[in-house]
Amino acid sequence: MGAVSTGPRATVRVPATSANLGPGFDSLGLALDLWDEVTAEATSGTAITVEVEGEGAGTVPGDERHLVASAMLRTFASLDLATPGLKLKCRNRIPHARGLGSSSAAIVAGIMLADALAGAGLTPGQKLKLADEIEGHPDNVAPCLLGGFTIAYSTEDGAKAVALDPSPRIRPWVYIPQTKGLTSVARAALPEKVAYADAVFNLSRAALLVAAVSHQPSRLFEATDDRLHQRFRASGMPESTRLLQALRTSGTAAAISGAGPTVLALAVDDADVPEAPAGFERRRLDCASGAALVASEGAAQVATAANE
Numbered sequence: 001m002g003a004v005s006t007g008p009r010a011t012v013r014v015p016a017t018s019a020n021l022g023p024g025f026d027s028l029g030l031a032l033d034l035w036d037e038v039t040a041e042a043t044s045g046t047a048i049t050v051e052v053e054g055e056g057a058g059t060v061p062g063d064e065r066h067l068v069a070s071a072m073l074r075t076f077a078s079l080d081l082a083t084p085g086l087k088l089k090c091r092n093r094i095p096h097a098r099g100l101g102s103s104s105a106a107i108v109a110g111i112m113l114a115d116a117l118a119g120a121g122l123t124p125g126q127k128l129k130l131a132d133e134i135e136g137h138p139d140n141v142a143p144c145l146l147g148g149f150t151i152a153y154s155t156e157d158g159a160k161a162v163a164l165d166p167s168p169r170i171r172p173w174v175y176i177p178q179t180k181g182l183t184s185v186a187r188a189a190l191p192e193k194v195a196y197a198d199a200v201f202n203l204s205r206a207a208l209l210v211a212a213v214s215h216q217p218s219r220l221f222e223a224t225d226d227r228l229h230q231r232f233r234a235s236g237m238p239e240s241t242r243l244l245q246a247l248r249t250s251g252t253a254a255a256i257s258g259a260g261p262t263v264l265a266l267a268v269d270d271a272d273v274p275e276a277p278a279g280f281e282r283r284r285l286d287c288a289s290g291a292a293l294v295a296s297e298g299a300a301q302v303a304t305a306a307n308e
């Protein structure tokens with residue numbers, strides 16, 4: 001087993017993401033222009049400390065159980081490297097447990113930081129595979145890593161993805177509620193089986209969505225409809241469900257963002273979207289590029305399975 005030297009420091013920025021986009025359950029996702037920034041330093045000893053500013057301050061763990069730290073540990077282990085002491089500083093802007101991919105952003109940040117501190121040179125495909133293994137579904141980690149609009153899929157060799165440029169005419173809006181909802185809880189509400197007709201419905205809408213997001217935004221309203229997951233989760237997020245119905249009744253292309261409870265609306269050009277109801281904050285966000293290493297110093301390249 002190798003070791004990471006003491007002293008290297010790296011900073012990454014990772015975007016929020018909106019997964020599913022209606023019909024593309026566990027596959028489609030969009031990177032959004034709202035970022036967490038995390039700095040990690042390898043220190044002597046084995047202590048792991050985490051300082052958090054913004055979202056999650058005072059609530060997320062300050063030790064190795066912190067999601068960025070645990071993703072780093074997992075990455076070092078996959079590289080057959082002993083974990084060094086770690087000092088993490090997180091500046092968080094992505095709201096937690098709202099369906100905007102905060103956990104995927106934390107996981108991607110951890111993988112990228114461990115890769116940078118170790119000088120391992122993991123490829124985007126290797127990072128995606130590892131991120132999916134940690135997160136359990138690939139649709140947020142793919143746009144977080146690759147940016148833009150992504151189609152992610154699972155294979156026997158792990159998750160893979162294709163990234164496409166969303167049409168520049170698309171303007172994402174998010175309606176973020178004050179109430180939280182954990183993805184694990186929303187996943188537990190899903191049935192084991194779905195009706196064949198509903199599967200066919202979603203297949204056609206997900207395929208249409210790829211065309212609509214890429215170059216035919218006039219189809220977005222029809223393309224964001226879903227029959228596989230939103231209805232089963234509705235009782236767990238009644239206010240978001242009411243908002244979703246109101247938006248769609250007004251002709252706005254809208255879906256639950258990820259597992260909710262944020263609602264995503266995709267407007268075209270400068271079309272107006274309805275005001276937020278009480279209890280929600282409405283924000284206009286641009287589509288975004290993927291996670292980036294913004295600073296790195298002192299990492300010596302070590303021999304690992306990734307670069308041998």
Ligand SMILES: Nc1ncnc2c1ncn2[C@@H]1O[C@H](COP(=O)(O)OP(=O)(O)O)[C@@H](O)[C@H]1O
Nearest residue numbers: 060067096097098099100101102103106182183
């Ligand atoms: N930046 C972060 N640092 C530490 N933990 C985080 C971070 N982001 C998310 N988490 C953990 O993940 C949980 C939310 O994950 P999840 O239920 O998947 O919702 P979402 O990813 O949609 O925000 C948080 O309650 C927190 O425990």
Ligand SMILES: N[C@@H](CCOP(=O)(O)O)C(=O)O
Nearest residue numbers: 019026099100101183258259
């Ligand atoms: N496909 C997943 C997406 C979860 O996204 P998140 O942002 O809510 O973590 C699901 O719908 O469960």
